[in-house]
Amino acid sequence: YASDDCKYYSWCSDNNILIRFPFQIEGHQHPYCGGYPGFKLTCTNDSKTVIKLPYTGKFIVRNINYLRQQIQVYDPDNCLPKRLLSLNLSGSPFVAASLRNYTFLRCPTRNAGSQFIPIDCLSNSTSFVSAILSVNLPNPLPESCHVIKKLTFPVSRPGPYEEIFRDDLSGDLRLTWHAPDCRYCESQEALCGFESINSDQVRCFFDYQTGKYICYQIFDLFFFFFMKLTP
Numbered sequence: 001y002a003s004d005d006c007k008y009y010s011w012c013s014d015n016n017i018l019i020r021f022p023f024q025i026e027g028h029q030h031p032y033c034g035g036y037p038g039f040k041l042t043c044t045n046d047s048k049t050v051i052k053l054p055y056t057g058k059f060i061v062r063n064i065n066y067l068r069q070q071i072q073v074y075d076p077d078n079c080l081p082k083r084l085l086s087l088n089l090s091g092s093p094f095v096a097a098s099l100r101n102y103t104f105l106r107c108p109t110r111n112a113g114s115q116f117i118p119i120d121c122l123s124n125s126t127s128f129v130s131a132i133l134s135v136n137l138p139n140p141l142p143e144s145c146h147v148i149k150k151l152t153f154p155v156s157r158p159g160p161y162e163e164i165f166r167d168d169l170s171g172d173l174r175l176t177w178h179a180p181d182c183r184y185c186e187s188q189e190a191l192c193g194f195e196s197i198n199s200d201q202v203r204c205f206f207d208y209q210t211g212k213y214i215c216y217q218i219f220d221l222f223f224f225f226f227m228k229l230t231p
Helices: 080-084 163-172 182-188 218-228
Strands: 042-043 049-053 057-065 070-074 093-098 098-106 128-133 148-154 172-178 191-194 202-207
Touching: 080 148, 080 172, 148 172, 182 191, 182 202
Parallel strands: none
Antiparallel strands: 042 049, 049 057, 057 070, 070 172, 093 172, 098 128, 098 148, 191 202
């Protein structure tokens, strides 16, 4: 019973993202087998995997790299820049995988030049919003433009090349976590999980036959009482 309850992995649908420790899909596993605090996920009606950050809201999960301890998410409304303007990762276990400094501008007309990245989802017919790497911000500013905000935020991937700057604002958000650190277990193709029910420390489990993280302490407890009750 304990072995069936404490499944090592789960998912929102077939051929979807594999969810395992430190993550847990809410309602798919019993709390005593669960994931690490702050790593709770949910499933949408159309089988998408969702993570909710405490001060920023919900994102759709595109991928989880357990070896690198990175999660790749995107905005369900396809307007990542709007989310970045108010991004707050405090209260979550996640930090930026890579950071870059951008300045957001509002202008009466669309900015010309490859260094300005147009943000259509924040613009309308009379006001155009764009972003530029802060190091490339011209002085003086283009005519009738003003700065909305200067920020340092997580970006899609590190690198010096101009083409990836556009990806920062139209692609996915990549976050990483430092605790729990399961990278050694992953590198050894072992399962990572809590040492015991009452512990927040993790250890590696080598359970290749079942492919599950078994709540060993619970199983031992059931077995102990079973032996006591058996004549």
